[in-house]
Amino acid sequence: MSGATCDEGNIILKISNLDYYYGSFRALKSVCMDIVKNTIVALIGPSGCGKSTLLKTFDRMSDLVAGSRVEGEILYKGRNIFDPATDITLLRKQIGMVFQHPNPFALSLADNIKFGPRVHGERNAEKLDWLVESSLRAVGLWDHLKDRLDKKATELQADEQQRLCIARLIAVEPEVLLMDEPCSTLDPIATLNIEELMRELKKKYTIVTVTHNMQQAARVSDYSGFMLMGELIEYSKTSSIFSNPRDKRTDDYISGHYG
Amino acid sequence: MKKITGETIIGKILLMIALSSIGALFLITVFIFAEGLPVIFKTGFAAFITGMKWKPTREIFGILPMIAGSFAIMAGAMIVSVPFALCCSIYLAEFAGDLMRRVVKPAIELLAGIPSVVYGFIGVTVLVPFIKNYIGGNGFSVLGCSLVLGVMVLPTITSISYDALRAVPVSYREGALALGATRWQAVKMAVVPAASSGIIAAVILGMGRAIGETMAVIMIAGNSLIVPLSPLDPVRTLTSNIALEMGYASGSHRQALFATGVVLFIIIMALNVLASRIINRAVK
Numbered sequence A: 001m002s003g004a005t006c007d008e009g010n011i012i013l014k015i016s017n018l019d020y021y022y023g024s025f026r027a028l029k030s031v032c033m034d035i036v037k038n039t040i041v042a043l044i045g046p047s048g049c050g051k052s053t054l055l056k057t058f059d060r061m062s063d064l065v066a067g068s069r070v071e072g073e074i075l076y077k078g079r080n081i082f083d084p085a086t087d088i089t090l091l092r093k094q095i096g097m098v099f100q101h102p103n104p105f106a107l108s109l110a111d112n113i114k115f116g117p118r119v120h121g122e123r124n125a126e127k128l129d130w131l132v133e134s135s136l137r138a139v140g141l142w143d144h145l146k147d148r149l150d151k152k153a154t155e156l157q158a159d160e161q162q163r164l165c166i167a168r169l170i171a172v173e174p175e176v177l178l179m180d181e182p183c184s185t186l187d188p189i190a191t192l193n194i195e196e197l198m199r200e201l202k203k204k205y206t207i208v209t210v211t212h213n214m215q216q217a218a219r220v221s222d223y224s225g226f227m228l229m230g231e232l233i234e235y236s237k238t239s240s241i242f243s244n245p246r247d248k249r250t251d252d253y254i255s256g257h258y259g
Numbered sequence B: 001m002k003k004i005t006g007e008t009i010i011g012k013i014l015l016m017i018a019l020s021s022i023g024a025l026f027l028i029t030v031f032i033f034a035e036g037l038p039v040i041f042k043t044g045f046a047a048f049i050t051g052m053k054w055k056p057t058r059e060i061f062g063i064l065p066m067i068a069g070s071f072a073i074m075a076g077a078m079i080v081s082v083p084f085a086l087c088c089s090i091y092l093a094e095f096a097g098d099l100m101r102r103v104v105k106p107a108i109e110l111l112a113g114i115p116s117v118v119y120g121f122i123g124v125t126v127l128v129p130f131i132k133n134y135i136g137g138n139g140f141s142v143l144g145c146s147l148v149l150g151v152m153v154l155p156t157i158t159s160i161s162y163d164a165l166r167a168v169p170v171s172y173r174e175g176a177l178a179l180g181a182t183r184w185q186a187v188k189m190a191v192v193p194a195a196s197s198g199i200i201a202a203v204i205l206g207m208g209r210a211i212g213e214t215m216a217v218i219m220i221a222g223n224s225l226i227v228p229l230s231p232l233d234p235v236r237t238l239t240s241n242i243a244l245e246m247g248y249a250s251g252s253h254r255q256a257l258f259a260t261g262v263v264l265f266i267i268i269m270a271l272n273v274l275a276s277r278i279i280n281r282a283v284k
Helices: A051-057 A088-094 A107-117 A124-137 A140-147 A158-170 A188-201 A212-222 A238-243 A246-255 B006-044 B045-048 B064-095 B098-110 B116-134 B142-166 B170-178 B183-212 B215-221 B238-245 B251-283
Strands: A011-022 A027-037 A038-042 A068-076 A093-100 A176-180 A204-210 A223-228 A232-239
Touching: A011 A051, A011 A204, A027 A204, A027 A223, A027 A232, A038 A051, A038 A212, A051 A068, A051 A176, A051 A204, A051 A223, A051 B238, A088 A093, A093 A158, A107 A124, A107 A158, A107 A238, A107 B183, A124 A140, A124 A158, A158 A188, A188 A204, A188 A238, A188 B183, A212 A238, A212 B170, A223 A238, A223 A246, A232 A238, A232 A246, A238 A246, B006 B045, B006 B251, B045 B064, B045 B251, B064 B098, B064 B142, B064 B183, B064 B238, B064 B251, B098 B142, B116 B142, B142 B183, B142 B215, B170 B183, B183 B238, B183 B251, B215 B238, B238 B251
Parallel strands: A038 A204, A038 A223, A093 A176, A176 A204
Antiparallel strands: A011 A027, A011 A068, A223 A232
């Protein structure tokens, strides 16, 4: 279960012996993985295997679950995020999350983008407007929507909403983007568009995505992790995990025996 | 031929009972308007609602002081009630634990169950002397009335706002927290704006309740026929005018009271329609 070997200096997230409990249920079992900067990591596995749970520990959204408990450590750029001294709002600024269902706020497009910067104290109107433009450009929505910035975000189409949610994250200048099945509610064309966007975004950001869709993992990711019953069974370069899985369970899953 | 079964009969009976409430509304409306409109036409609608003098014995009917009185205590009640109700509903919906919610919410709702004469009684025995002794005037005042009405409409505004806040999807809170917002920022910047139409509707319905309240107002407001210029002035409202004089009114005086009812009816209808419009727009 060793992680893919790589240059230590490029590791942005280092997960060591991570256990996560809902009450007495052990949802994650001694997970170890290294996530390399400017790559896309896909977490795959059957429903309930703990891949979303693992993702949520990276920005400590997992704290919100009542009765949950974490053991082990996650080093983000060398510092343990579970350290009591961690500033959680700052952590979530650096490690942002895109959810399965697009969740733009019932505000205008512009106010959705400005939300994050405002939360973190940005008051300068020019800077905020610039962030709206640059974030919307980054997700390819600017040309299409620049004349309708005061339109309510909840009136957009689903994939535009998801793009907007990504733009909303980018506006706080994060380093890591966590995406929890970002395409599961989108049609195939919109899915390809979001994948294209992910490839574009990895030049600046590190992306960890959870997906049910193995083709998607194969298409878009550089590294893949296969999870089963809370364990990270195998984690390596996507090309090798799909062509030459080392563990029989991985092989069974990617060849469609269960899941 | 369609078979007549127990199901269809029960369906018909329920339909008729449901329609009867619309029938009651219809009859009341017709009655009030039939009784009230002649005086309004005779006086002229504009003269009726802008007239400063109410002298039933000389058949002078102007209800501006009462309209002003009703709106004054309504505004006062909102100033007292809205901040409290908003804080209560935000606390209950977003911050309170289960135990706290189970205690506080029914307690606030219980306020709605206290008979208004009890509110009036407490107002007369406690609030009116307090205002007279420590603030000024004779105690019977817009101020006293607003304080009491503010408490009376608190449950309406709180529970409707609470429902509006709870109807905001959890994903909004998650989305805000995942951007690094604190809980208060998430509530203030994402949840409350999403619930704003429901909250506005709650306030409007509260206004309707305040304007329609009678008993407590009669006991505390002082019932003078003047346009209030200070919070310490006594006032008479549209509702108290009807209640106070209906016992002995006859002829055109009685009709003028119905005409007062017509104005009240229109105001409350307008508020309710406005509130349901806002709620419907929010649903869409």
